Amino acid sequence: MKFIESSRRVLVCQNRTCRKQGGAKVLAAFQKLSGSEVAVVASSCLGQCGSGPMVLVMPEEVWYCGLCPEEVAAVTEQHLRGGTPVKAMLYRKFHGSAN
Numbered sequence: 001m002k003f004i005e006s007s008r009r010v011l012v013c014q015n016r017t018c019r020k021q022g023g024a025k026v027l028a029a030f031q032k033l034s035g036s037e038v039a040v041v042a043s044s045c046l047g048q049c050g051s052g053p054m055v056l057v058m059p060e061e062v063w064y065c066g067l068c069p070e071e072v073a074a075v076t077e078q079h080l081r082g083g084t085p086v087k088a089m090l091y092r093k094f095h096g097s098a099n
């Protein structure tokens with residue numbers, strides 16, 4: 001049995017509002033593109049309804065909003081693998097200095 005240590009998690013909201021905004025496809029894209037070093041989790045409401053699909057990267061608490069499936073590759077490559085959040089896609093409410 002292979003033990004996978006995964007301290008980093010990507011929470012993708014699957015509650016009502018985010019699902020209406022395409023959360024299921026964003027979740028599927030993260031599941032497809034992320035490696036075994038990252039745990040991709042379908043989450044309940046993250047408390048930011050209306051700006052979704054909401055994505056929260058833990059433990060660093062980096063928020064993304066309004067992601068579309070086509071943008072997940074950039075987040076996966078640049079942030080999850082490269083360690084640098086994608087500024088243009090950050091949730092400005094919590095990352096006001098983005099851009």
Ligand code: FES
Pocket residue numbers: 013014015016017018019044045046047048049050052054
């Ligand atoms: S439904 Fe996604 S943040 Fe509330």
